[in-house]
Structures are given as structure tokens and as C-alpha cells.
């Protein structure tokens with residue numbers, strides 16, 4: 001996998017996590033941010049699956065979009081023998097990359113449905129590339145619509161402060177962002193006083209990615225330790241906690257980055273609004289509740305080291321679930337591009353997703 005430095009001009013069009021070139025996909029290596037901006041060029045599904053697994057690209061929608069491009073690359077570079085078997089294998093490899101974000105499986109299902117209608121390799125190359133681009137473009141459009149829906153719901157007239165967790169911006173999506181898209185829109189409308197960004201241990205999506213994205217856009221951001229969120233909410237300066245999601249079940253339970261559940265408990269205790277912002281590709285109506293969501297556990301080195309520097313004994317036992325489940329009862333509103341679900345429950349979810 002080669003690396004191409006990003007040019008100043010390309011960066012000027014706004015933060016993006018990926019660039020599609022038809023025969024190749026470039027991914028911004030998010031493991032190296034904020035210090036280095038390097039792009040990795042992929043020409044096959046195996047490389048894309050590895051980049052998802054190793055979090056070169058991460059974020060529920062971005063994972064789904066990248067996987068869709070991975071399937072399109074599998075067709076584009078198929079050997080011409082049993083091309084159908086090659087594409088099916090590509091889908092299997094991509095599906096095995098990470099378990100929690102349902103966007104991955106939603107995108108692969110759309111690609112599989114399109115593939116089923118292809119009767120020649122040439123047709124598959126054209127149709128799969130078209131659907132992958134469509135998935136990308138629809139995600140960006142969804143983010144812009146969610147920002148509108150969230151601001152309409154908040155109906156704010158004066159600037160206020162928010163707190164967010166992990167990274168839910170352009171780096172995690174097809175562009176603009178989910179929760180961070182709402183924050184971008186609040187800033188655009190001059191309704192944003194400050195953004196408290198949890199550093200989000202152990203992978204540091206907040207300090208490395210969210211603080212970087214907001215600085216790129218000149219949006220005020222205050223980085224805080226995860227453990228400081230309680231005192232920040234207790235001080236009464238935050239009106240909303242706004243987060244993303246990796247999977248939302250039929251009753252409104254939400255899987256999101258580890259630490260989200262404790263934020264929801266704190267928000268309810270301190271009477272601060274708790275908003276989840278996610279496109280409908282994150283909704284999994286096939287699962288009745290959050291207890292059914294597969295929670296990814298990652299390597300212990302993610303807690304024992306930072307960039308190869310030990311911060312714990314080499315043999316320390318580690319428990320590293322990278323998502324948790326927030327019950328619907330602690331969520332004030334779920335914002336999607338199709339509309340909002342206030343005090344989410346089965347009935348409310350069915351009203352939008354039946």
C-alpha cells in the first residue's frame with residue numbers, strides 16, 4: 001500500500017477521509033493524525049478490509065462507504081476467471097473486518113443486491129462503482145439533513161456550549177459529520193459558544209481527530225480528559241451532549257464509542273440534553289435491543305501503549321471493549337436524516353423505520 005502526501009489544495013476543499021478514483025481508493029491514515037497527513041492507495045478489497053480492521057479509516061458511516069468502494073475495486077481488478085467468486089470473497093473479507101457498526105453490513109448488503117443483478121464482469125464493474133459512489137454521496141446528504149433536523153429540534157436563539165465524544169466528523173463519514181455536523185452547523189449559524197471534546201481514551205479519536213477537524217474549520221474547541229466530563233456537566237455550562245452511533249436497535253438503544261453510556265448517565269443526572277445523531281444506515285431494526293449488539297474488543301496494547309510508548313506494565317491484563325450500549329431511556333432524542341425520535345422507544349423507532 002503506497003502513501004501520497006495530501007496537497008494543500010486538496011485539503012482546502014475541507015476535511016475528507018477518502019478519495020475515490022475509479023480504479024483505486026485513497027484513505028487518509030487516521031492513525032497518524034494530527035501529526036501527519038498521509039494517504040494510502042488501495043486497489044483491492046483485502047487492503048480496504050485491512051485498513052478498516054486497523055482503523056486507518058474508522059467511523060460507522062465511513063466504514064460502510066469504504067467497504068462499498070472495496071467491493072467496487074474487487075470487480076474492477078477481478079482476474080476474469082471466476083469473477084463472481086472473487087467478488088463474493090471480497091464481500092466476505094470486508095464483512096469480517098469489524099463487528100459493531102451496522103453501516104458496514106448495510107453497505108455490503110446494498111452492494112450484494114446490486115451484484116446479484118450483474119450478468120457480466122463489465123456490467124458489475126460499472127454498476128458496483130455507481131452504487132458505491134451513490135452510498136458515499138447519500139451519506140453526505142444525510143449529514144446535511146441531520147444538521148437541519150437537529151437545529152430545528154433545539155430551536156436555539158442564543159449561543160450555547162456542547163460536549164461531544166469520540167470523532168463523528170468528516171473523518172468518520174462521507175463528509176461534514178453526524179454529531180460533529182450538527183456542531184458545524186451550530187457554528188455556521190453563530191449558535192455555538194464552545195465545544196468540549198472528550199479525548200476519548202484509549203484510541204484518542206477526540207484529541208487526535210475531533211480537535212484537529214474543528215481546528216481546520218476554525219471552530220472553538222476545548223479538549224478535556226474523559227474523566228473531566230462529569231465536572232463540566234456539573235458546572236452547568238453545557239446544554240447538550242451530542243454523540244454519534246454505530247448501531248441503533250429497534251427499541252432505540254444505541255451502541256457507540258466506549259464512554260458514551262457513562263456520559264448519558266451524567267447528562268441525565270445533571271439535566272443536560274443527550275442527543276444521538278446518526279443516518280438511517282446506522283439503524284438495525286432486526287435487533288430488538290442493545291443487548292443483542294456485538295461489541296468489539298480490541299488488543300490490550302491499545303491501553304498499555306500510546307504510539308509504542310508503554311504507559312502500563314507489559315503484562316498488565318486488559319479489558320478493552322471499544323463500544324458500549326446506552327439504553328433508550330437515557331436518550332432525549334435520536335436525530336436521523338428521515339426525522340427525529342424524541343424519548344426513543346419501539347413505537348417511535350417504528351414510526352420512522354418500519
Ligand SMILES: CSC[C@H]1O[C@H](OP(=O)(O)O)[C@H](O)[C@@H]1O
Pocket residue numbers: 058059060061165166167168169172173178179205243244245246256257258322
Ligand atoms: C459517525 S461515527 C460513529 C462512531 O464510530 C466511532 O467508532 P470508531 O472510531 O471505533 O470507528 C465512534 O463510535 C463514533 O461515534
